Amino acid sequence: MLLENYAEGKWVAGSSNLRDLRCAVTGKTIAQTSSTGLDFGAMLAYARTTGGANLREHGFHDRAYMLKSLASYMMSRKEELYELSYYTGATRADSWIDIEGGIMTLFAISGKARREMQDGHVFVDGALEPLSRGGTFMGQHIALPLRGAAIHINAYNFPIWGALEKFGPAFIAGVPAIIKPASDGSYLTEAMVRMMLDSDILPTGAVQLICGSTGDLLENVTCQDVISFTGSANTAQMLRTRPNIIKNSTRFIAEQDSLNGCVLGLDAKPGTPEFDFFIKEVAAEISVKAGQKCTAIRRALVPHKFMDAALEALGPRLAKISIGNPRDKDTRMGTLAGQSQRADVYEKLARLSAENPIVIGSAERFANDAGAYLEPIVMRCDNPLEKTAVHSVEAFGPVSTLMGYKDTDEAIALLQKGGGSLVASVFSYDDNFNRDLVMGAAAFHGRMLISDRDSAGESTGHGSPLPNLVHGGPGRAGGGEEMGGVRGVMHYMQRTAIQASPSVIANITGEWIPGAITNKAKTHPFRRIYKDLHIGDQLQTKSRKVTLQDIELFANSTGDTFYAHMDAHAAKANPFFEDRVAHGYLLLSWAAGLFVSPAPGPVLANTGLNNLAFMTPVYDGDAIKVALTVRRKKRRTEDYGEVGWDVEITNQKDEVCARYELLTMVAYKYP
Numbered sequence: 035m036l037l038e039n040y041a042e043g044k045w046v047a048g049s050s051n052l053r054d055l056r057c058a059v060t061g062k063t064i065a066q067t068s069s070t071g072l073d074f075g076a077m078l079a080y081a082r083t084t085g086g087a088n089l090r091e092h093g094f095h096d097r098a099y100m101l102k103s104l105a106s107y108m109m110s111r112k113e114e115l116y117e118l119s120y121y122t123g124a125t126r127a128d129s130w131i132d133i134e135g136g137i138m139t140l141f142a143i144s145g146k147a148r149r150e151m152q153d154g155h156v157f158v159d160g161a162l163e164p165l166s167r168g169g170t171f172m173g174q175h176i177a178l179p180l181r182g183a184a185i186h187i188n189a190y191n192f193p194i195w196g197a198l199e200k201f202g203p204a205f206i207a208g209v210p211a212i213i214k215p216a217s218d219g220s221y222l223t224e225a226m227v228r229m230m231l232d233s234d235i236l237p238t239g240a241v242q243l244i245c246g247s248t249g250d251l252l253e254n255v256t257c258q259d260v261i262s263f264t265g266s267a268n269t270a271q272m273l274r275t276r277p278n279i280i281k282n283s284t285r286f287i288a289e290q291d292s293l294n295g296c297v298l299g300l301d302a303k304p305g306t307p308e309f310d311f312f313i314k315e316v317a318a319e320i321s322v323k324a325g326q327k328c329t330a331i332r333r334a335l336v337p338h339k340f341m342d343a344a345l346e347a348l349g350p351r352l353a354k355i356s357i358g359n360p361r362d363k364d365t366r367m368g369t370l371a372g373q374s375q376r377a378d379v380y381e382k383l384a385r386l387s388a389e390n391p392i393v394i395g396s397a398e399r400f401a402n403d404a405g406a407y408l409e410p411i412v413m414r415c416d417n418p419l420e421k422t423a424v425h426s427v428e429a430f431g432p433v434s435t436l437m438g439y440k441d442t443d444e445a446i447a448l449l450q451k452g453g454g455s456l457v458a459s460v461f462s463y464d465d466n467f468n469r470d471l472v473m474g475a476a477a478f479h480g481r482m483l484i485s486d487r488d489s490a491g492e493s494t495g496h497g498s499p500l501p502n503l504v505h506g507g508p509g510r511a512g513g514g515e516e517m518g519g520v521r522g523v524m525h526y527m528q529r530t531a532i533q534a535s536p537s538v539i540a541n542i543t544g545e546w547i548p549g550a551i552t553n554k555a556k557t558h559p560f561r562r563i564y565k566d567l568h569i570g571d572q573l574q575t576k577s578r579k580v581t582l583q584d585i586e587l588f589a590n591s592t593g594d595t596f597y598a599h600m601d602a603h604a605a606k607a608n609p610f611f612e613d614r615v616a617h618g619y620l621l622l623s624w625a626a627g628l629f630v631s632p633a634p635g636p637v638l639a640n641t642g643l644n645n646l647a648f649m650t651p652v653y654d655g656d657a658i659k660v661a662l663t664v665r666r667k668k669r670r671t672e673d674y675g676e677v678g679w680d681v682e683i684t685n686q687k688d689e690v691c692a693r694y695e696l697l698t699m700v701a702y703k704y705p
Contacts, residue, residue, distance in 0.1 A: 035064070035065050035066075035221065036052075036065070036066050036067075037055075037065055037066065037067040037220060037221055037224045037245045038224065038245070039069055039072055039242075039243055039244055039245050039246070040227055040231070040241070040242050040243040041072050041073075041076075041077050041080075041242055041243075041244075042073075042076060042077060042080045042242070043080070043084075043238060043239065046071070046072065047068070048067065048068025048069050048070045048071060048072075048245075048246055049068070049070050049071035050068065050070045050071070051068050051070045051246075052066040052067065052068045053066060053067050053068060053217055053246065054066055055067060055217060055218060055220065055221060056372060056373070057121045058121065058122055058123030058218075058368075058369045058370065058371050058372050058405065058406045059120070059121070059123055059359055059360065059368070059369055059405045059406075060404060060405060061373065061404040061405065061406075064121055064221070065220075065221045067217060067220055067221075067245040067246050068245075068246045069244050069245060069246030069247050069248070069249065070246070070247075072244065072249065074244075074248065074249045074250055074251035074254060075250070075251075075254040077212060077242055077244075077251070078182075078183050078212070078251070078254050078255070078259070080239060080242070081182075081183035081210040081211075081212060081239060081242060082181060082182055082183060082210075082258070083239075084238060084239035085183070085210025085237070085238070085239025085240050085241075085242075086179070086181055086182070086183075086208070086209065086210055086239070087239075088237035088238050088239055088240065089179070089205070089208040089209070089210060089237050089239075089240055090155070090179060090208050091237070092208075092237070093152075093153060093154045093155050094147055094151040094152060094153065094154065094155070094157065094206060094208075095147070095148055095151070095153040095154075095668070095669055097147070097205055097206050097208065098143075098144040098145075098147040098148045098151075098206060099144070099148075100205075100235050100236065100237075101140050101143065101144040101147075101202060101205055101206065102140070102141060102144040102145075103233070103235050104140060104230060104233055104235045104236065105137050105138075105140035105141045105144065107229075107233040107235065108137050108140075108226070108229055108230070108233070109134070109137050111229055112133055112134060112137070114225065114229070115129075115133045115194060115222060115225060115226065115229075116129055116133060118221055118222050118225055119132065119133065119194075119222060120360050120361050121221070122193070122218070122219045122222065122371055123324065123360060123368040123369030123370060123371060123372075123405070123406060124323060124360055124368050125360040125365055125366065125367065125368045126360070127322075127366075128322060128323045128324075128360070128368065131192070131195065131322070131323065132192045132193065132194045132195045132222075133194050133195075135195050136192070136194040136195035136196075136197070136198035136199065137194075137198065138501075139195070139198050139199045139202055139501040139517065140198055140201075140202045142202075142500075142501035142502060143202040143203055143206055143501055143517075143519070143522070143523075144202070144206075146501070146502065146519040146520060147206045147520070147523065148668075148669075150519065150520050151206075151520060151523070152543075152544065152545070152666065152668070153666075153667060153668040153669055153675075154543075154544040155178075155544075156176050156177075156178060156542060156543050156544060157176060157177040157178070157523075157527065158174065158175075158176060158543050158545060159175040159176060159177050159529055160174075160175050162174055162539075162547055163175075165533065169536070169548070169549050170535055170536070170549065171533070171534070171535065172533070172534070172535070172536055172539060172547075172549070173531055173532065173533050174531070174532050174539045174542075174543065174547075175529055175530070175531050175532075176529070176530055176532055176542065176543060177524060177527040177528060177529045177530070178527060178528055178530065179207045179208035179209050179526060179527055179528075180207075180209055180258045180259070180260065180526055180527060180528055181258045182209065182255075182256055182257075182258030182259035182260065183209065183210055183211070183212055183259050183260075184200070184201075184204035184209045184210065184211045184212070184259070184260045184262065184526055185211075185212050185214065185251065185252070185255070185259060185260065185261045185262070186200040186201065186204075186211055186212065186213050186214060186262050187214045187248070187261065187262070187263045187264065187265065187273075188200070188213070188214065188215050188216060188223070188264050188265075189216055189264040189265050189328070190215075190216035190217070190218040190219050190371050190372075190375070191219075191323060191326040191327065191328070191371060191430075193215050193216070193219035193220065193222040193223045193226075194222055194223065194226055196215075196264055197213050197215060197223055197226065198226075199499075199501065199505070199516060199517055200262050200516060201213065201241070202501070202522075203516075203517065203522035203523045203525065203526060204260070204262075204526045205236075205240065206523045207523045207524075207525075207526035207527050208526075209260065209526040209527075210239055210240050210241065210242070211240070211241050211242070212241075212242045212243075212244065212251075213227065213241065213242070213243050213244070214243075214244045214248055214251075215243075215245065216265070217245075217246070218371050218372050218374075218375070219371060220245045223243070223245075224243065224245055227241060227243045252273065252276055252278065252279060253276070253278050254278075255278060255279060255282060255284045256282050256284065257282045257283055257284060259284055259285070260284070260285040260286075260287065260525060260526055261273070261274075261279070261284060261285065261286045261287070262287040262514075262516065262525070263286065263287065263288050263289070263290070263512075264288075264289045264290070264328070265290060266290060266291055267290045267291045267510060267512070269290075270288040270290045270512060273286070274286045274288065285525065286514075287506075287512075287514040287515070287516060287525055288512030288513060288514045289328060289456070289505065289506055289507075289511070289512050289514055289516060290328075290510070290511060290512040291328075291428050291510055291511070292328055292329070292332075292428070292452070292454075292455045292456040292457075292507060292510060292511045293332045293333055293424075293425060293426075293428055293452040293453070293455060293510070294329060294330065294331055294332055294333070294452070294455045294456055294457050294458060294496075295331070295332075295333045295334075295335060295448065295449045295452055295455060295458045295459075296312070296315065296316060296319075296331040296333070296334045296335065296458065296459045296460075296461070296496060297335040297445050297449070297458070297459070297460045297461065297462070297471060298312045298334070298335065298336045298337065298340060298344065298461050298462075299337075299460065299461055299462025299463070299464055299467050299468075300337050300441070300442070300462070300464070300467060301462055301463060301464040301467065302340075302461055302462055302463070303340060304340060304343040304347070306463070307463075307486070307487040307490070308461045308462055308463055308485070308486055308487065309340070309343075309344075309347075309461070311461050311485055311486075311487075311490050312334075312344075312461040313344065313347045313348055313351060314351075315331070315459065315461070315485070315495060315496050316331055316334050316348060316434065317348060317351045317352055317355075317410075318495070318497070319331040319434070319496055319497050320352065320410045320412070320432045320433070320434050321352070321355050321366065321367045321410055321432055322367075322497065324367055324368060324369060324370050324408065324431060324432050325410075325430070325431045325432035325433060325434075326370060326371060326375070326430055326431060327497050328456060329456050329457050329496065329497040329498070329499060330434075330497055331434055331459075331496060331497070332428055332429075332433070332434055332435065333418075333424060333425070333434070333435055333437055333448070333452065334434055334435065334436050334437065335418075335437050335438075335439050335445050335448055335449070336436055336437070336438060336439070337438070337439060337440070338416070338438040338439065338440055341414070341416070341436065341438050344436060345393060345394070345412075345414065345436065348394065348412065348436075349393075349394050349412075352394055352395065352410040352412070355367050355410065357400075357407060357409055358407075359405075367410075367432070369405050369406040369407050369408075370406040370407075370408055370431055371406065372406050373406050375406060375430070375431070376406040376407075376408055376431070378430065379408060379429045379430060379431035379433065380397060382427050382428065382429035382430070382433075383397055383411065383429045383431075383433055385423050385427050386413060386423050386424060386427055386429060386433070386435065387413060388423070389415075389421050389422070389423045389424060390413040390414060390415040390421065390423075390424060390435060391413060391414060392411055392412070392413050393412055393413060393414045393436075394410065394411065394412035395409045395410050395411035395412060395432075396409065396411070397411060408431055408432055409432065410432040410433075411432060411433045411434075412433075412434055412435070412436060413433075413434075413435040413436070414435070414436050415435050415436065415437045415438070416437075416438045417438070418437035418438065418439070418448055418451075419444065419447065419448065419451075424437065425448075425451040425452060425453070426453070442467060442470050442471070442474075443474075445471065446470070446471060446474035446475050449471075449474075449475040449478060449479075450474075450475060450478050452478065452510065453478075453509045453510040454478055454479075454507050454508040454509020454510040454511045454513075455478060455479050455480075455507050455509075455510070455511050456479070456480050456481065456499075456505070456506065456507040456511045457479060457480065457481040457482065457483065457496060457497070457499075457507070458471075458475060458478075458479045458481075458482050458483075459482070459483040459484075459485060459496040460472075460482070460483070460484050460485070461485050461486070462484075462486065463486045463487060468484050468486075472484070477508070478507075478508060478509065479507055479508075480504055480505065480506045480507030480508070480511060480515065481499075481503060481504065481505070481507075483495070483496050499517065500517070501517045501518075501519070501522075502517075502518070502519050503517065503518055503519075504516070504517060504518035504521055504522075505517045505518070535549070535550075536548065536549030536550040537549070537550045537551045540569070540570070544569060544666070545569065545665060545666045546569050546570045546663055546664065546665045546666070546680060547665075548680070548682070548693075550570065551570060552570050552571070552572040552663055553568065553570050553571050553572060554572060554574070555571050555572060555573045558573060558631045559571055559573055559662065559664065560630065560631035560635055560636075560637045561631060561635050561636070562636065563636045563700065563701055563702060563703060563704050564636070564667070564674065564675045564677070564700045564701065564702050565702065567664050567667065567677060567700065568664060569664055569665070569666065569667070570663065570664060571663065571664040572661055572662065572663040572664075573629060573660075573661070573662040573663075574659070574660075574661050574662075575628040575629050575659050575660045575661075575662070576628065576659065577657040577658065577659045577686070578624055578627075578628060578657065578658055578659070579655070579656070579657045580616050580652055580653070580654060580655065580656045580657070580658065581654060581655075582614065582654045584616070584620070585599055585614065585616050585617065585620065585654070586600070588616075588617055588620045588623075589617070592617075592619075594617060594619075596617075598611055598614065598615050599614060599615060599616070599617055600614065601614070602614050610651070611651055612651070612653065613653050613654070614653070614654065615651045615652065615653060616651075616652040616653070616656075618648045618692065621648075621652060621658065621683055621691060621692055622646075622692070622694075624658060625658070625660045625681060625683050625692075628658075628659065628660045629660050629662045629681070635704060636700050636701040636703075636704035637698050637699075637700055637701075638674055638698070638699045638700065638701055639698065639699045640696065640697070640698050641676070641697045641698065641699060642697045643681075643694045643695060643696050643697065644678075644694065644695040644697070645693075645694055645695055646692070646693075646694040647692065647693055647694070648691065648692050649689075649690050649691060649692060649693070650685065650689045650690060650691045651691075652685060652691050656685045656686060657685065657686045658683050658684065658685055658691060659683075659684055660681060660682065660683055660684075661680075661681075661682045661684070662679055662680075662681055662696075663679065663680040663682075664677060664678075664679060664680075665678045665679055665680040665695060666678040670699065672702075673701065673702060673703075674699045674700060674701050674702060675699070675700055675702065676697060676698070676699055676700075677697070677698050677699075677700050678695050678696070678697055679695065679696040679697075679698065680693070680695060681693065681694050681695070681696050
């Protein structure tokens with residue numbers, strides 16, 4: 035089949051310089067691709083104008099719901115992708131990581147956005163910053179989508195997941211994507227993009243696709259564009275140092291080579307659960323996806339005293355892995371992505387094995403096969419601090435090295451010698467060892483997994499990046515971060531500090547803040563449905579006087595007889611109080627009694643409160659009142675939304691005694 039590019043709203047085939055794409059299992063040509071003839075500058079312009087404008091018409095939650103719908107649609111057609119994935123040499127289990135794992139990242143980022151981002155067009159980043167004594171001048175950090183394109187350059191090993199884990203955060207941010215897959219496996223990405231467009235869910239211009247060379251695409255980027263790259267360190271360095279990228283300070287996110295480490299604890303002797311978990315994890319990371327994962331374990335650290343036992347346990351486990359055609363049900367490990375990838379692994383393996391002997395497996399078993407097969411290979415290194423290749427050369431396949439170490443400090447030093455990695459894992463039941471490893475090695479890693487008998491049953495494992503957590507690492511790993519929930523979204527947004535009056539800030543953010551203009555409620559806000567509540571609507575209640583009898587009744591009924599409430603002498607000796615003080619929780623209860631409208635209505639439930647603070651003590655004889663203000667609104671389902679209310683409790687001197695945000699669910703229709 036001839037793959038096509040999707041540019042400026044049209045499917046376009048390359049006009050010349052066709053490249054053959056071969057099946058990793060048979061070596062036969064299965065597709066051709068080219069991007070010759072595309073106007074890359076026009077693609078960027080189309081993304082910025084058409085795609086960006088259409089995306090920004092929708093708020094964060096609108097886009098999140100689109101992403102959820104898209105994920106459901108793609109899941110319903112996943113079998114089409116599985117069928118194509120066999121050509122990459124991946125087994126069904128391997129393809130599950132790529133296909134359903136990729137789709138699940140869309141579900142996850144959609145949920146994170148709906149829970150943690152505002153239901154609007156402006157992301158409020160952090161708390162208000164008071165900038166004046168009188169409260170009329172304040173600061174607020176906000177974030178808005180960049181006015182450019184997200185250029186996603188992906189690797190060959192995960193043609194679906196690699197694209198979707200980047201696309202999701204960019205889409206939530208409101209930035210259109212130009213997807214550039216590696217040529218090998220790009221037929222999968224092309225099928226995925228066709229599926230995305232067939233769904234008719236995405237705004238026009240939200241996604242474009244380049245199957246082939248990027249031509250002069252990167253010569254046309256600006257300060258508003260973002261380049262997110264996955265691949266080799268050499269290619270990343272070549273791209274990020276292009277003069278146009280440096281000149282415009284174009285954002286460049288890189289996820290590149292990583293010599294990830296795995297540590298068997300000093301306490302994890304043979305026979306312990308942690309030893310068994312370690313062997314199982316190392317074997318899985320060598321064989322899953324034929325070792326073609328950026329998170330795969332390349333350096334497995336074992337105490338010298340356990341080295342022989344580890345090899346004795348690992349060898350038979352790897353020998354049981356059946357290697358063959360990924361379509362066969364009995365096959366547990368397929369091929370590398372192609373002959374060129376296998377040739378690269380051979381070259382790297384030669385450099386590694388010149389330094390340390392191969393003790394499990396052989397590079398010769400499938401050397402003459404048309405399929406890009408390679409069996410699991412393990413080397414042994416007893417003096418890793420004296421070696422260099424094992425800490426600098428990555429064979430991107432089913433290859434790993436067991437390295438001996440003597441103590442905690444040496445294990446930390448060996449992890450650091452990777453020069454920066456995506457992930458490290460530790461298998462130990464010794465809390466002090468685990469803490470020391472994290473304290474000593476975390477600065478060199480984007481993620482660390484601690485696995486033991488308590489967590490292993492539910493652990494996602496060493497090699498599983500999760501959309502909730504950052505995926506990236508310092509140094510050799512590229513210095514970037516992807517995914518990580520809202521952290522990933524922020525890569526495609528500009529943080530800006532706004533300095534203004536409370537009313538101006540509230541109007542920009544869509545969230546009421548103290549000092550901003552309010553609207554006096556003509557009817558009780560609890561009698562109004564969701565759409566009829568407006569930011570700044572406020573109810574001011576009558577006052578209620580506080581007595582010692584009330585304080586004692588609350589203390590005796592709840593059992594909270596803390597001395598500051600019951601003993602005047604002890605309370606006066608306290609530096610914070612002048613006399614016996616009313617309970618903070620008593621004030622909350624009274625506040626509810628002052629502002630609640632008790633009859634059935636559109637307010638369905640109180641689901642919690644945020645940021646509770648007690649500021650001024652309340653004593654016998656004081657009178658409290660409440661100002662209840664609609665602070666923010668957030669859709670939840672088709673039937674109801676969440677309303678955040680600012681609750682301010684003041685005394686007869688108008689001093690603020692307490693403040694918090696009350697959360698309620700309010701119906702869209704009533705009755």
